[in-house]
Amino acid sequence: MRATHAPAALIMLDFGKKNHSDFGFVAPADDAGIEVVSLKRESRQGLFSEGLKLFRDIFLIVVVFILFGVFFVQPVVVEGTSMLPQLQDGERLLVNKLVYYQIQSVSWGHIERGDIVVFWYPNDPEKSYVKRVIGLPGEMVEVRSGKVLINGVELKEPYLDAEHNRSLPSYPVRKVDEHHYFVMGDNRDNSSDSRYWGLVPEKYIYGKAFFRYWKPQDMGFLEHGEYDASVSVTPQIKNGQPDLR
Numbered sequence: 421m422r423a424t425h426a427p428a429a430l431i432m433l434d435f436g437k438k439n440h441s442d443f444g445f446v447a448p449a450d451d452a453g454i455e456v457v458s459l460k461r462e463s464r465q466g467l468f469s470e471g472l473k474l475f476r477d478i479f480l481i482v483v484v485f486i487l488f489g490v491f492f493v494q495p496v497v498v499e500g501t502s503m504l505p506q507l508q509d510g511e512r513l514l515v516n517k518l519v520y521y522q523i524q525s526v527s528w529g530h531i532e533r534g535d536i537v538v539f540w541y542p543n544d545p546e547k548s549y550v551k552r553v554i555g556l557p558g559e560m561v562e563v564r565s566g567k568v569l570i571n572g573v574e575l576k577e578p579y580l581d582a583e584h585n586r587s588l589p590s591y592p593v594r595k596v597d598e599h600h601y602f603v604m605g606d607n608r609d610n611s612s613d614s615r616y617w618g619l620v621p622e623k624y625i626y627g628k629a630f631f632r633y634w635k636p637q638d639m640g641f642l643e644h645g646e647y648d649a650s651v652s653v654t655p656q657i658k659n660g661q662p663d664l665r
Contacts (some may be wrong), residue, residue: 487572492517494627496538496548502605502612503536503550505581506643512634513538513550513642515627531601531625534645539603541626543617550629551613552645553580555594555602563591564616566608577651581642584609591615599626 498511507513515538523529531537532555541547554582555561560571566588568575584607596602600619605611614620631641 474500495633496550496627496629499551501610502607503552503608504584504610506536506579506606507550508635508638511632511638513629514608514631514633516630517627519628522625528628528630531622532644533630533647536629536642536644537601537620537625538602538627538629539620542620542624545624549603549612551603551605551611551620554602554604554614555596557597557598557600559602560593561602561614562593563589565590568604576648577645579645580606580608589615594619599623629653 426513494515494517496513496515496591498507498509498513501509503527518529519531519535519537521529531553533556534566535553537553538548538550554568554575555570562569566585568577587609593615596601596619598623600623603620604613604615621664629642633639
């Protein structure tokens, strides 16, 4: 009996050992579909592949930012004090360039009264100015003792500061031509604007400032002028001239 039982036990032990895989060792029997020829070469190929993917991603990001800057948003720097107290000298703004395409279906796609716009100075297109839109095409604009009248109705401008508007000058009535705008700085005592050199052609306006990103303590969206609907009234005509009383 001892001679017959011993071989069976040995066979069982040998069977169990054959199906047992040592932890931590790689053997061809583990998976016939996997074969690593050279760990160093595979590592180099993997690093090269990942490097190409990273370069591709960076390139696409740069292209997207360039296209975004060309067609949609552009940073600008404020120079001067003509827009005090809203804008300070040296501040950085983001400009929405979609207004250049005059998309009427959305407010950010076209120009409205109260917008702070960036445009090429009509008398010297080499320079860019930042001003606020006051008069729209077809309107009659007058400045009387420092107050702006649109079609004979006073324009309430809560964004102005009395400290920067002490001179209170008067200027004659001016009709805003089609595809032109009447612009003014918020610092009326120290602003070169439409009162002196005339209207801004629509095609010269290349953006609407909407966000200040520098200085950090003043970061945020810019204040847009809010006006009473009465400023849009049509002027009455008497003897071929608008009655602006």
